Amino acid sequence: MRQQPTDETGGLRPEDNGQPPYLYPDYVATRLRAPKEPLIILPKTLSDTTGPAYGRGPIGELDNDLTRQHGGEPLGERIIVAGRVFDGDGRPVRKSLVEIWQANAAGRYTHHLDQHPAPLDPNFSGAGRCLTDDEGRYRFVTVKPGAYPWKNHDNAWRPAHIHFSLFGPAFRSRLITQMYFPGDPLFEQDPIFRSVRDREARQRMISTFDLETTQPEWALGYRFDIVLEGRTATPMENPR
Amino acid sequence: MSPEPTPSQTIGPFFHDALLDEKYSELVSLDHPEAIVIRGTVYDGAGEAVPDAMVEIWQANREGRYDRSTDGRHDPPPDEDFSGFGRSGTDAGGVFSFLTVKPGPVPGPDGQLQAPHVMVSVFARGLLKRLVTRIYFPDEEEANAVDPVLSSVEDQGLRRTLIARDEGDALRFDIHLQGDGQTAFFAF
Numbered sequence: 261m262r263q264q265p266t267d268e269t270g271g272l273r274p275e276d277n278g279q280p281p282y283l284y285p286d287y288v289a290t291r292l293r294a295p296k297e298p299l300i301i302l303p304k305t306l307s308d309t310t311g312p313a314y315g316r317g318p319i320g321e322l323d324n325d326l327t328r329q330h331g332g333e334p335l336g337e338r339i340i341v342a343g344r345v346f347d348g349d350g351r352p353v354r355k356s357l358v359e360i361w362q363a364n365a366a367g368r369y370t371h372h373l374d375q376h377p378a379p380l381d382p383n384f385s386g387a388g389r390c391l392t393d394d395e396g397r398y399r400f401v402t403v404k405p406g407a408y409p410w411k412n413h414d415n416a417w418r419p420a421h422i423h424f425s426l427f428g429p430a431f432r433s434r435l436i437t438q439m440y441f442p443g444d445p446l447f448e449q450d451p452i453f454r455s456v457r458d459r460e461a462r463q464r465m466i467s468t469f470d471l472e473t474t475q476p477e478w479a480l481g482y483r484f485d486i487v488l489e490g491r492t493a494t495p496m497e498n499p500r
Numbered sequence: 501m502s503p504e505p506t507p508s509q510t511i512g513p514f515f516h517d518a519l520l521d522e523k524y525s526e527l528v529s530l531d532h533p534e535a536i537v538i539r540g541t542v543y544d545g546a547g548e549a550v551p552d553a554m555v556e557i558w559q560a561n562r563e564g565r566y567d568r569s570t571d572g573r574h575d576p577p578p579d580e581d582f583s584g585f586g587r588s589g590t591d592a593g594g595v596f597s598f599l600t601v602k603p604g605p606v607p608g609p610d611g612q613l614q615a616p617h618v619m620v621s622v623f624a625r626g627l628l629k630r631l632v633t634r635i636y637f638p639d640e641e642e643a644n645a646v647d648p649v650l651s652s653v654e655d656q657g658l659r660r661t662l663i664a665r666d667e668g669d670a671l672r673f674d675i676h677l678q679g680d681g682q683t684a685f686f687a688f
Contacts, residue, residue, distance in 0.1 A: 278507050280628040287510075289626030292545040293677045299687035300653055302632070303609045307619050308688065310566040312558055312585035350503045361518035371514040373552075387518035423512060425519060431558050431619050432688050434630065438509040455628050456507040464506050487503045489688070 277489070278461030286451035288412050304432075309490070311430040319357075324390035326362075326402040327383075334384035336365025336403030338479040341422065341439070341467065344396040345486045347429055352396025353488060359389040359425040360400060367406030367420075376408050401479065407446055419446035419453060424486065432490035439484045440466045508629035513552045515623075516589055520554070525588035527557075527600040528581075534562065537670035538635060539597040542590050542622065545678030549594025553624035555675070557586045557598055557635070559617075564604030597670075602637060608648045615643035615650065622675060632686045635673045636663045658684040 282294035302308065322328050327338060341360075345353040363369050363386060366378040370385050384403065392398050405420045421438040428434065440453065447453050447462075456462050464487070473481025528535050538557075542550040560566050561582045565573065584603075588596040600618075608614035618635040636644055644650055644663065653659040661683045664671040676682045 277505055279505070280507060280509070282628060282631075284628060287626070287628070289510075290628060291626075292548075293550070293624060293626035295631065295678055295682055295685050296545075297655075297658060297682050297684070299685050300658075302649065302686040302688055303652075304688075305608050305614060305649075306566060306571065306606050307558075307560075307614065307617065307634075310558075310571050312583060313567055346503055348502055348505065359518055361515060363514075369514040370517060373513060385517065389518075423509075423515065423518075425511075425515075431621075434556075434621055435506065435508060436511050436623055436630065437506055438512075452509060452628070455509075461504065461507050464504060465509065486506045489505045 278458045280455035284455040308431040324388050324400050326388045330383040332383045334381045334403050339404050340401055340473050340479050340481045342399040342473050343484040345392050348489050353428050354394050356392045357427050358398045360422050361387045362405040362422040365403045365406050367408035417446050419444040419450050428488035430490045433488040435488050510628050511623040513625045520589045525586050525598050527586045534601045539670050540673040541594045542675045551592050551594055553590040555588050555596040556621040558619040559584050560603040560606050562601050562604050564606045612648055615640050615647035633683055634662055638666045653684055
């Protein structure tokens with residue numbers, strides 16, 4: 261039996277920048293999918309300091325409200341998830357696409373491969389998207405996702421989370437991550453969460469309950485700010 | 501002081517409904533006179549096809565211009581109809597596919613030109629962060645030989661994994677995440 265590494269001493273190198281490793285054996289699926297050859301450092305060129313302006317496609321008015329995409333309202337605890345997206349220099353990332361997906365309040369995805377015997381909700385698909393505004397702000401209305409079991413190890417459960425996909429200013433800044441909820445008792449046994457070895461970096465994946473985002477008599481608010489790697493290109497950085 | 505980045509987490513197995521749409525893999529229309537197909541299979545370290553990966557590409561247009569919003573150059577003009585971005589899931593057989601055009605050469609470090617190439621991101625269950633690679637073109641031997649990024653890959657076997665194979669009706673670019681013939685992956 262593999263020993264659980266301790267967080268305080270476990271393999272954190274400064275150059276990781278708080279990112280998880282590719283190989284984290286406790287998360288079993290990494291064992292055959294993590295590359296073994298060393299990564300090659302890519303010099304900075306126009307190919308990666310540019311990036312898709314993917315947000316120009318039509319985004320529906322209700323795409324950021326996951327509670328209004330069907331005939332009725334989904335069951336569960338209605339929440340507002342809002343925050344800002346920043347680049348590596350701390351500047352707001354403007355007009356950039358944010359995509360999310362999540363399980364319903366019972367811990368079930370609409371995905372056909374999700375076999376968890378929890379009910380589907382006919383009023384909840386669990387997918388949303390929006391563009392950040394000029395201050396890098398985004399906002400979603402949804403329901404709090406449930407925890408759900410998976411088969412990674414005996415009695416394995418994922419802490420409640422919302423998947424986030426972000427583009428940011430450049431190919432370099434592309435990020436897919438998961439937003440967690442404060443105080444979840446499942447963190448300590450979840451190898452995906454724990455794959456981030458640095459305790460401070462883990463905190464950056466956990467939203468905070470926010471009374472200002474909370475709307476009285478209607479929905480609890482959670483705040484989740486996101487910092488992308490890479491920076492917004494300026495004309496000076498672009499060779500002609 | 502720069503803020504610390506948000507850590508990456510796996511895309512997981514359940515992203516399809518939220519992120520994929522058939523048309524995202526078609527960067528040009530089928531009747532585009534210069535359209536090419538780039539397809540490949542994603543394999544894991546046991547040589548099994550990976551049926552739940554997502555592959556994204558980012559590339560310049562035929563003139564070597566990236567989409568105008570982030571490409572600061574003024575000449576040559578951008579192609580209004582070509583975003584340069586594509587996204588494809590892998591199917592049950594681990595296969596992804598794109599319909600696109602071959603990009604032109606783009607500037608590299610120190611004023612050199614880079615050989616035509618396509619930037620690639622791979623996401624999958626079991627990948628805690630994306631993998632980055634590049635697709636180069638088999639009919640560009642001269643440009644490939646002096647490309648600064650290809651040249652920086654010292655291992656010849658690894659270097660070969662970055663060049664697509666011409667299969668007549670399509671270019672094949674298989675992605676081996678691990679094991680024999682592992683694809684060359686990059687870090688920034």
